Amino acid sequence: MGAKGFVEGGIASIVAGCSTHPLDLIKVRMQLQGESSAPAPLSNPNLRPAFAYNATGATVSIPQPIYQPPVVRSGPVSVGLKIYRSEGVAALFSGISATVLRQTLYSTTRMGLYEIFRTKWTDKTTGEFSLPRKITAGLLAGGIGAAVGNPADVAMVRMQADGRLPVAQRRNYKGVGDAIKTMVKQEGVTSLWRGSSLTVNRAMIVTASQLASYDQIKETILKNGVMSDGLGTHVTASFAAGFVASVASNPVDVIKTRVMNMKVVEGVEPPYKGAVDCAVKTVRAEGVMALYKGFIPTISRQGPFTVVLFVTLEQVRKLLKDF
Template sequence: MEIKGFVQGGIASIIAASTTHPLDLIKVRMQLQGENHYLPSLRPTLAFQTTTMASTPPPRLGPVAVGIEIARREGVAALYSGISASILRQAVYSTTCLGLYDVLKKKWSDPNTENISLPRKFAIGMISGGIGAVVGNPADVAMVRMQADGRLPPWRRRNYSSVFDAIARIVKQEGVISLWRGSHLTVKRAMLVAASQLASYDQIKETILKNGLMKEGPGTHVTASLAAGFVAAVASTPVDVIKTRVMNMKAAGEKRVAAPTYSGAFDCLVKTVRSEGFMALYKGFVPTISRQGPYTVVLFVTLEQVRKLLKDYSF
């Protein structure tokens, strides 16, 4: 099996993730907004703080305000919290996902025309995304926790120094299985994102070229990427919110926590909707689409350029 598709996908995804990481961090912080107020287990234990939080809900901040607040309270460098985990995640998850998508597309395409139907593209995207998510979940858990850490009071922070420190401490304190906490959600989200993003990009690009709307080149790649990013954001945000909260919750006995915040994904879904309303499932949608658009554009434009550079090489 050729590994060229894996290499191309890995390079493009690492560049894309590094470029858009601050937007991803803002998205995670927005997804966790409101959790401290509505869930008693997450409130500070000091009496005067508990009373204040119980009576006054925290203000809901938009993406720009969240970004400014992070920079003001934690420093500009905090916008890149968890970047090591993000790079490792891309090196594992996205490399696997994009590489498998490329391999399966070649195997499942019509040998005479090299065309492949949209349903097959979605199926390939779901398979590739699901497998990639399984192998990339440990880095995903570490990334979510590192991105969320700064919002907590000092006495509750985990203060991981790097993705490898995070993974080592999670294994030591919570067991190896905790590295796959929320993996069923990660897999579902990845299947939705990969199917909608990869299949949409391919289909929209093919439609543009087939109808002569634009010629092959950066303009077509950017247009198809933006459309694919929007489709992926709409499809994946609710699962992403629940995934973020489940991955970020503290385990029983970890830093003054008597019991886990949620018993599982369904419990998290119920508590979130009951306490904060259905639209809480779309918390962070603006930074998600703001990040998904640029990320998808950088990903596919870079991928197309890497493919050009490596087209004469076989490996």
């Protein structure tokens, strides 16, 4: 199996990542909704000064309440339409070069390692690859893959989020190479692994739930004779696996997106000190359900992504079975 598993997983992952990229971009934009980008509140220009008289009869002004514009939260369709109208159709593919690099590094690694673990840990007598071993294989493969692919992940999040910033504050990366080069120059090489603990945790959860669920559900369908080993089985098992992965990973994904996207300026305290600080501030300011922001586009993207991933993987396996 060796290198073959990496090649098969890499091809399937790149196809799935590129085909669902706009949904991933919408998810990132939704996860950043409600995040404070301007700490200083605005005064309402429509409020006129109010006056009163003090004990001596002199006129004094009454301080007016500070006006903070309400945060308008939009759904995935309206977010998508807003991006299209304000930034153009090409904006829906912002950061796709980073997606290709991310899938090449992260997903190729995790898919290949999972196949290696499957080969080593499958019982030679019964041919069984037990669920606990599947989950363990997914956790290990996902964690290692995420550590390898984190620089591309940071670049992808920033490129996808850039369009929501005021023009003067945009990073305007020309591509994933420029993004990585600029981050290293301005923020140091460690910035490429910003949020890496979150990326690793998320990847472990996603890979364990996604790959283990797919294998387990597919085996159950075939074992009980519900369907034969074909397209119907692959689509059913992969969509179910996508749903499980979405539910399990969304909270970590929200925090990861915010930590990776934060702007760090020398001499200025960053918005978040780390993952825990980001989680606490997010929950305090926006409530617990803020951790499930972007869930609809997450499942809308994770479902098709997982379906395309495994359907493509099964076809690639057939094409390469003699190699």
